[in-house]
Amino acid sequence: MDISGFFRAKEKEGDLRSEEGILICGVCGEPKERRIDGVDFPVVTLCECDRRALEERGAADREQEKIQERIRVKEAVGRCFCELGPDGVRKAENMTFKKDRWPDSRQSVYCRRYADGFGDVLRENVGLVLYGPVGSGKTFLASCVCSRVIEKGYTARFLNLGALAQKSVSIKETEREEAREAIMTPDLIVLDDLGVERRSEYMDEAVYTVVNARYMANKPAIFTTNLRTSDFENPKDERQKRIYSRIVGMCDFVPVNGPDRRIGEHNIKKNRIGKILKGAEQNSTTE
Numbered sequence: 001m002d003i004s005g006f007f008r009a010k011e012k013e014g015d016l017r018s019e020e021g022i023l024i025c026g027v028c029g030e031p032k033e034r035r036i037d038g039v040d041f042p043v044v045t046l047c048e049c050d051r052r053a054l055e056e057r058g059a060a061d062r063e064q065e066k067i068q069e070r071i072r073v074k075e076a077v078g079r080c081f082c083e084l085g086p087d088g089v090r091k092a093e094n095m096t097f098k099k100d101r102w103p104d105s106r107q108s109v110y111c112r113r114y115a116d117g118f119g120d121v122l123r124e125n126v127g128l129v130l131y132g133p134v135g136s137g138k139t140f141l142a143s144c145v146c147s148r149v150i151e152k153g154y155t156a157r158f159l160n161l162g163a164l165a166q167k168s169v170s171i172k173e174t175e176r177e178e179a180r181e182a183i184m185t186p187d188l189i190v191l192d193d194l195g196v197e198r199r200s201e202y203m204d205e206a207v208y209t210v211v212n213a214r215y216m217a218n219k220p221a222i223f224t225t226n227l228r229t230s231d232f233e234n235p236k237d238e239r240q241k242r243i244y245s246r247i248v249g250m251c252d253f254v255p256v257n258g259p260d261r262r263i264g265e266h267n268i269k270k271n272r273i274g275k276i277l278k279g280a281e282q283n284s285t286t287e
């Protein structure tokens with residue numbers, strides 16, 4: 001059987017053949033075949049045109065991968081913020097650290113570091129309470145963290161705590177199951193707007209159900225709230241105390257007071273994640 005045909009270069013129009021019988025590319029002038037010891041016919045090799053074609057294909061593959069990655073992130077961000085509806089998702093897509101107008105503020109640096117170190121955060125199971133007045137950017141920062149951890153390949157869900165709490169004790173089993181899934185499955189959840197829900201025994205129980213379920217899942221949660229640390233320190237009653245003490249046990253407290261305020265170390269009530277965040281200010285760059 002003659003196998004030489006399989007190893008020899010394919011001749012194209014314009015190609016030449018050297019005196020030794022080696023095929024020469026008619027375009028770039030480089031040989032398309034070469035001699036190797038122990039083989040009595042010349043075998044195929046790559047001319048410049050072939051090498052360039054391969055490189056271009058590699059670049060095209062890499063470009064394709066980038067596009068795939070952008071699609072993956074977009075879809076995951078859509079799932080993360082799905083409860084906010086299509087307009088909310090569009091808004092959330094713009095809530096990224098790249099769009100942060102005060103990237104050097106302490107709370108931005110802290111949140112960025114938290115998201116960048118999310119592997120450690122997840123392992124150590126450290127949540128955050130982002131607290132501060134309305135309009136200080138708590139929801140923005142929490143959304144930025146979600147987007148960044150999604151980019152890193154983790155799953156995240158952004159949830160309104162009041163709505164989720166109601167769902168979690170709904171009489172409809174499908175809603176309870178949805179709530180359970182949303183609480184337990186993602187690597188990170190944001191529970192937005194702690195403390196704005198109208199209090200009742202029923203609602204307190206529902207909120208506790210959510211917080212406790214996440215605690216049992218042993219994964220981090222970020223709470224945003226207008227409450228002050230003094231509210232956590234002085235709960236109004238036993239029901240509130242049960243909720244707050246659970247949250248205090250799960251989270252570091254990060255004041256978010258707008259861009260101008262500086263956070264003193266003493267203001268960070270607990271800092272279990274100091275190791276991850278150490279050097280945040282020196283190392284962090286505006287991305």
Ligand SMILES: [Zn+2]
Nearest residue numbers: 025028047049
């Ligand atoms: Zn060539």
